[in-house]
Amino acid sequence: MPHEVIMPALGMAQDTGKIVSWLKSTGDPVKAGDALFEVETDKATMEVESPADGYLTDVQADAGADVPVGQVIALVSETAESSGAVAHSPVDTDAPDDAPLPEGKAVIMPALGMAQDTGVIVAWHKGLGDPVAAGDILFEVETDKATMEVEAGADGFVAALLAEATESAPVGETIAIISAEKPTNPVQRSMADGAISKPATTPDQTPKAEAKDEQKSAPTAKQVSKAPPTKPTVKSADGRILASPKARRLALEQGLDLNRLVEAGHPQPFHVADLEVLRALPAQTVETAAAPSHRLTAEVPTDGFSEFALWAAENAGLKDANAVLAGLAAASLGHETAIIMVESFGQSRAYQVPAGAFSSIVEAEDDTAPDLILRDLRMSRVSTVNLGAENAPVLTLTQAKGGLSITLECAGHHLSASAAISLLSEFSGRMEQPLRHLL
Template sequence: MTTEVRVPTLGESVTEATVATWFKKPGDAVAVDEMLCELETDKVTVEVPSPAAGTLGDIIAAEGETVGVDALLATIAEAGAGAAAPAPASSAPAAAPKSDAPASVDVMVPTLGESVTEATVSTWFKAVGDAVAQDEMLCELETDKVSVEVPAPAAGVLAEITAPEGATVDASAKLGVISGAGAVAAPAVAAPAAAAPAASGKDVANAPSAEKAMAQAGLNSDAVTGTGRDGRIMKEDVMKAMAAPAPAAAAPAAPRAPVPADDAAREERVKMTRLRQTIAKRLKDSQNTAAMLTTYNEVDMGEVMALRSQYKDQFEKKHGVRLGFMSFFTKACCHALKEVPEVNAEIDGTDIVYKNFVHMGVAAGTPTGLVVPVIRDADAMSFAEIEKAIAEKGRRARDGKLSMAEMQGGTFTLSNGGVYGSLMSSPILNPPQSGILGMHKIQDRPMAINGQVVIRPMMYLALSYDHRIVDGKGAVTFLVRVKEALEDPRRLLMDL
């Protein structure tokens, strides 16, 4: 008998969610009400329990997919008939598969995601000879975008590590070997499975991504409340703990001071993560490929600031999101791109591909590096829709939950260095795009207006563009149109 696992009710007015994490994989035994996966909506995180005991069959909705209410997530093959129900809770049925289990099981690279063909082994959490439980985290892989945790496919002893830390592996590579699966190690594995708080549970309680985040933030696990299965600390729990008042978290940052370059004894050599390597490669490729040029202007932000101040409370009350500056810049750029479409185009061989839509990339800094989530069809969105999309993408970027699809297909990019205090910079193109607008710090400066010196809140704007496709006239026109729209936001309403 097969039972379907479907998306539960998500809440009033919430019609879709994203599959964030699967805690089980096809073939795993599951108990009734055991957590199978976690969904994320624009408001909350929803855990999906197992509706029946048995074996997880096909996973229909993979991590990163967007699903609607009542959509099919997976199937469960129920174990037998009457005696099936107590099986997962008891330790006795565990003996059944042991007689059929192979003497050794290969640990393989899991599915890495669309278009991702290789990864780097960043950390092994177990050493050769260590006993492991099924689904216990063995190692962590890094791709050019995300980190992937590799669970043990069976219980036993880690007999061999075929891909050590730092090794680059392809999508079908073998990482290690687990021996004695289901045989001698059975008593040692059964106890932690039945009693998670046992001593060995300390090693498997927390998600490796959470351990890494706690180490970076200087947090002790005692200061973090775990919300995962059996009290397991997840990365989201660490983020919540960091958001809470915790002055101690800043202490570990003190030793990370720059060291003298001429003193080799004090140097520390750290291998670049795959994400950092990808960032470096793409940025350098951009400089090597495009004929990049930057033009500058400045904008008086007084009108936007006044409009925002006047309506921000009403806006937040009605739409449930704060009114920021990014929606104004997004709207202004979409408006200007209609007049200067080559800034929204790209070169493909000897062709120019003009886009009759705007997929706006919004550069975001994260603890692991720069990512550029894409707001699709931003030109068709309202201010509120833009603000909600930017807030949601920014949160997913900080939590490391952006999928590959969410960072692909952008046609133009916004980069706000002003949030870090940058007064002026020359942003680098995000290929194959032909334009990127750099926003900067708003600073009061004396300006000559109608023969009078007036203090105004000014911002420098920088448009970097590919001169192979965008002429100087088009670049300057684009920047002037953005300036005009921001200095008189009413122009956006009247399409002027």
């Protein structure tokens, strides 16, 4: 089955993107992660990667064309032959329903990452009929990597809400409509019930009704799960718990153990709504032995990173050495996108590291739960560390015999033994020869 290549949203108020150039030609073989084309908005220029292995076919727009966000512009097919399929625009609002949709600007589910297929609506900040400005926050969206506030993108009134809070919507799907005039018949729909039109309600009616129902009976996995009970459980290949940063942070603050959801067979990745399922689980009566923690140390004969950081600053414009360090750590972790917390000189800074060029690394919110903590103690007198496991795997750099000593400490549920060995080996190799990452 062909995989669609869509125009991504590089900004919350972006309507279109300009194709700067195609990096692959029609019929070329591609691998998942290969850069297909460059897209430019008024805020940034970024390479868009292939979503799967196959052949680039059915290219719908040439270099220099402005394409609406979410529109399909090519396919990645199993063969090099064009399928003849015409790309469609996801902003088409002609869906079967009981009432016509009002006219206005379509608000789509944005792509917060190149490999994102869906997003979960955490909450709507505006209700039906509410006036909005282009810069007003309309809703919050959550993926397995980040939670972000999304702006309305246009002045007007909320004429339609086509998905409910906690529901998952495909990237590019129209989930709201902003009309220029105050709507006389605003439309409320749900993704779960096949977009059947519902009577318009004010923003505070539905939450109150739900709160009343919750008082009658405790929530169950079937009631609040974001997926049907028959959905197969998704697990990380390395044994790591897949959960959004916000869900991890709230679980930590509230003393909730995500391992209990894993033991119950609840589908991963976990989102904020899954914490209600966790609270509803029966209290544990038998204590289970925790997975053993891991502590490994690698000796690197030479510190190749210092010279590489200077070269990157002078020749590649990468002035933030900590961002480069985070890029090497994320590449060793092997995630599509990772949050790396770098601690040095008594300060901490979080970075969001996507797959690809180091120039795309950006700072993350300070309260974002990291996938990996990196402590740079090369300038201190500390020579060995044994601090124990924390909320995420920790890599610590210290000086040793003209080179480096790198220590990995993590809990057993963060990484399996083989994954811990792989992470430390990969990162040690990159610190000794950073150019390995570029080959």
